[in-house]
Amino acid sequence: MSELLALDKVTAGYGDSIVLEDVSFSMKEGDSLALLGRNGVGKTSLLVTLMGLTRLHSGSIRWCGGDIVRVPTYRRAHAGLGWVPQERYMFPSLTVEEHLTVVARGGEWDLPKIYKIFPRLEERRNNMGNQLSGGEQQMLAIARALMVSPRILLLDEPMEGLAPIIVQELLRVIRGLVKDMGMSVIVVEQHARMALSLTQRAIVLDRGRIVHDSDSASLLADGEKLDRLVAVA
Numbered sequence: 001m002s003e004l005l006a007l008d009k010v011t012a013g014y015g016d017s018i019v020l021e022d023v024s025f026s027m028k029e030g031d032s033l034a035l036l037g038r039n040g041v042g043k044t045s046l047l048v049t050l051m052g053l054t055r056l057h058s059g060s061i062r063w064c065g066g067d068i069v070r071v072p073t074y075r076r077a078h079a080g081l082g083w084v085p086q087e088r089y090m091f092p093s094l095t096v097e098e099h100l101t102v103v104a105r106g107g108e109w110d111l112p113k114i115y116k117i118f119p120r121l122e123e124r125r126n127n128m129g130n131q132l133s134g135g136e137q138q139m140l141a142i143a144r145a146l147m148v149s150p151r152i153l154l155l156d157e158p159m160e161g162l163a164p165i166i167v168q169e170l171l172r173v174i175r176g177l178v179k180d181m182g183m184s185v186i187v188v189e190q191h192a193r194m195a196l197s198l199t200q201r202a203i204v205l206d207r208g209r210i211v212h213d214s215d216s217a218s219l220l221a222d223g224e225k226l227d228r229l230v231a232v233a
């Protein structure tokens with residue numbers, strides 16, 4: 001499999017303040033990565049940096065073999081970076097179906113394929129963006145990213161604030177995307193064990209630096225180490 005994403009010694013932040021330091025890792029097509037760490041260590045900032053929304057102080061980011069450091073955010077999205085931000089950003093004046101058709105690009109994903117994996121969205125197809133539960137909004141946010149036929153999904157705390165039954169439904173869908181369909185993914189999650197169960201590899205950040213990098217299964221099996229790395233102090 002060819003290289004999809006490669007960060008080399010990335011140091012980035014907001015204005016002069018640095019929140020990521022010397023971050024290096026790479027992913028191949030089909031790889032799945034859990035990005036873990038306590039609150040405020042820079043997980044969201046890393047995804048935001050991939051989308052070009054922080055200030056890159058030094059280092060390089062390659063996407064499909066090309067340097068994307070100077071590529072604007074919308075072109076990164078068109079190039080296959082499917083970002084699902086924590087905030088979800090639903091439009092109250094658009095229906096579920098309009099949220100999807102407005103971004104459709106005639107690629108691998110279309111409405112029937114989306115509705116097959118999210119039957120709940122088909123049931124709600126005529127509901128407005130502000131008439132959805134938190135779980136439905138999260139499903140729509142993921143579905144909207146898929147409609148652009150991304151080569152990687154960047155999921156920022158997809159389970160946050162959702163009822164356990166919805167979390168199970170979303171987990172099943174994300175697991176299907178990652179394990180059955182081979183979708184590349186980076187999952188930022190407070191629920192570390194959940195993220196580890198979905199992915200092959202885990203990186204843990206602390207104060208903007210990578211402090212652990214291993215396969216997900218071995219970190220999941222070492223509960224003591226996992227708690228030391230991610231538990232709230």
Ligand SMILES: Nc1ncnc2c1ncn2[C@@H]1O[C@H](COP(=O)(O)OP(=O)(O)OP(=O)(O)O)[C@@H](O)[C@H]1O
Pocket residue numbers: 014019037038039040041042043044045046
């Ligand atoms: N827009 C911003 N401007 C300035 N500083 C920011 C901004 N967003 C985040 N930060 C700072 O960057 C650091 C990393 O925050 P970030 O949200 O990336 O961490 P996180 O690991 O995703 O945390 P959480 O799990 O709480 O979302 C924090 O100190 C935060 O205050």
